[in-house]
Amino acid sequence: MSNMTTSSAPGKIILFGEHAVVYGRPALAVPVTQVHADVEVSGAARPGIWIDAPDVDLHAELNTLPSDHPIASVINNIFFLSHVSPFPNLEIKITSTIPVASGLGSGAAVTVALTRALASHLNHLMTDEEVNAFAYEIEKLHHGTPSGIDNTVVTYAMPVYFVKGQPIETFKVGEPFTIVIADTGISAPTRESVGDVRKSWEAEKAKWENVFDEIGDISFAARHVIREGWVKMLGALMDENHALLKEMTVSSPELDRLVKAASEAGALGAKLSGGGRGGNMIALVEPEMAESVSLSLMAAGAKNTIITQVT
Ligand code: PMV
Numbered sequence: 112m113s114n115m116t117t118s119s120a121p122g123k124i125i126l127f128g129e130h131a132v133v134y135g136r137p138a139l140a141v142p143v144t145q146v147h148a149d150v151e152v153s154g155a156a157r158p159g160i161w162i163d164a165p166d167v168d169l170h171a172e173l174n175t176l177p178s179d180h181p182i183a184s185v186i187n188n189i190f191f192l193s194h195v196s197p198f199p200n201l202e203i204k205i206t207s208t209i210p211v212a213s214g215l216g217s218g219a220a221v222t223v224a225l226t227r228a229l230a231s232h233l234n235h236l237m238t239d240e241e242v243n244a245f246a247y248e249i250e251k252l253h254h255g256t257p258s259g260i261d262n263t264v265v266t267y268a269m270p271v272y273f274v275k276g277q278p279i280e281t282f283k284v285g286e287p288f289t290i291v292i293a294d295t296g297i298s299a300p301t302r303e304s305v306g307d308v309r310k311s312w313e314a315e316k317a318k319w320e321n322v323f324d325e326i327g328d329i330s331f332a333a334r335h336v337i338r339e340g341w342v343k344m345l346g347a348l349m350d351e352n353h354a355l356l357k358e359m360t361v362s363s364p365e366l367d368r369l370v371k372a373a374s375e376a377g378a379l380g381a382k383l384s385g386g387g388r389g390g391n392m393i394a395l396v397e398p399e400m401a402e403s404v405s406l407s408l409m410a411a412g413a414k415n416t417i418i419t420q421v422t
Contacts, residue, residue: 114153114154115151115153116152116153116228116232117150117151117152118149118150118227118231119149119224120148120220120224120227120265120268121142121144121146121220121265121268122142122143122145122146122147122209122215122217122220122265123140123141123143123215123216123219123220123260123261123264123265124140124141124215124292124384124419125138125214125260125385126140126141126290126393127326127329127330127348128273128326128327128329128330128352129384129385129386130304130305130308130323130326130386131322131323131330132258133256133258133275133305134312134320135275136274136330137272137273137330137331137334138272138273139273139330139333139337140261140264140271141264141270141271141421142269143417143419144268144419145418146207146209146210146215146417147220148205148207148208148217148220149205149206149207150204150205150221150225150227150228151202151204151228153232154199154201154202155201155202156200157200159172159173160172160174160198160200160203161173161201161202161203162176162186162203163204163205164206165206167211169182173186173187179252181218181221181249181252181253182225184249185222185226185229185249186203186229188245188248189229189233189235190233192230192245193234193235195233203225203228205221205224207221210294212300213294213385213389213390214301214386214390215391216264216265218250218254218261219246219261219264219266222246222249222250222262223262223265223266226242226245226246226249227242230242239267242266243263243267243279246262246265246266247259247262249262254301254302255302256305259273259275267281269281270282270283270284270337270421272334282334282337282338283338284338284422285337285340285341286340287420287421288337288342289395289397289398289401289418289419289420290393290394290396290418291394291408291418292384292393292416292417292418292419293369293391293393293394293405293408293409294390294391295363295366295389295391295392295412295413295414296413296414297365297389297390298390299387299388299389301385302386303386303388304361304386304387305386311359322358325355326352329351329352329355332348333345337421342395345379346378346379346380349379350381350382352382353370353381353382356382356383361383361386361387361388362387362388363387363388363389365389365412366383366389366392368412369381369392369411370383370394372410372411373392373396373404373407374394376403376404376408377396377397377404378395378396378404379395379396379397380395381393381394394408398420405418
């Protein structure tokens with residue numbers, strides 16, 4: 112057993128199809144490699160399994176954590192799956208530059224990096240498929256009924272065309288494109304927006320099934336446009352998708368303000384991304400416009416921006 116094992120996993124962002132994906136329509140998401148979660152596992156001189164996660168102010172021995180704690184749950188389950196007994200003494204260091212609870216997949220990235228570092232330290236071989244299935248089970252502890260898009264993009268670190276319950280499908284990017292991700296700074300639980308959409312759907316199924324179909328068509332068209340490298344056409348699809356999310360009441364005045372600011376600053380298209388109500392929005396830009404659109408978003412109230420190239 113080597114003395115230190117490390118693993119890194121990227122953040123992710125949803126480009127198209129959030130919410131409708133919960134109802135079986137396709138969604139597109141891509142990794143964001145500028146931000147990542149990193150895990151180091153090494154043998155410990157002291158007895159116990161020591162977790163050091165300074166970003167979330169967690170410094171604890173495994174047994175002092177509640178058993179449904181997502182990190183404890185990853186560790187206990189990986190021990191179980193790798194048949195190690197007795198538990199070895201370990202130091203586990205977890206760091207992450209992915210903003211928490213803003214739709215960038217921070218939970219999934221920590222889970223995937225921790226799973227891989229630990230499994231590899233214990234010489235327990237896991238395929239990507241196994242890591243993904245395991246991370247989905249852990250995601251359920253965080254989020255209740257997630258579609259599984261986060262763990263999938265983060266595990267494979269590739270653009271994903273995601274349909275719930277179907278085998279994973281990655282896709283090629285014909286021509287790299289640039290997006291600016293802007294954070295409203297408002298934390299909005301995805302669980303709530305997902306719950307509200309469900310209430311609307313239960314009250315008026317035919318109406319919302321239609322809206323979900325329209326969004327699914329946008330995701331389908333977007334995959335084609337991205338494969339072909341028709342970057343400009345993507346912008347219009349983002350604007351259309353945002354209008355439908357607004358109709359679904361998952362936007363917010365802050366998100367709408369940032370979407371408008373991006374368009375006025377010359378973005379090719381913009382929309383909220385993820386659960387909505389707060390969290391992030393994305394703007395598609397020509398590479399040379401990225402800095403100025405980012406500054407306009409900050410001036411319009413964004414708390415932070417990330418410029419990323421989708422390749
Ligand atoms: O806020 P995020 O990026 O975790 O995305 C939520 C996406 C939803 O479609 C609203 C929910 C889901 O589980 O897919």
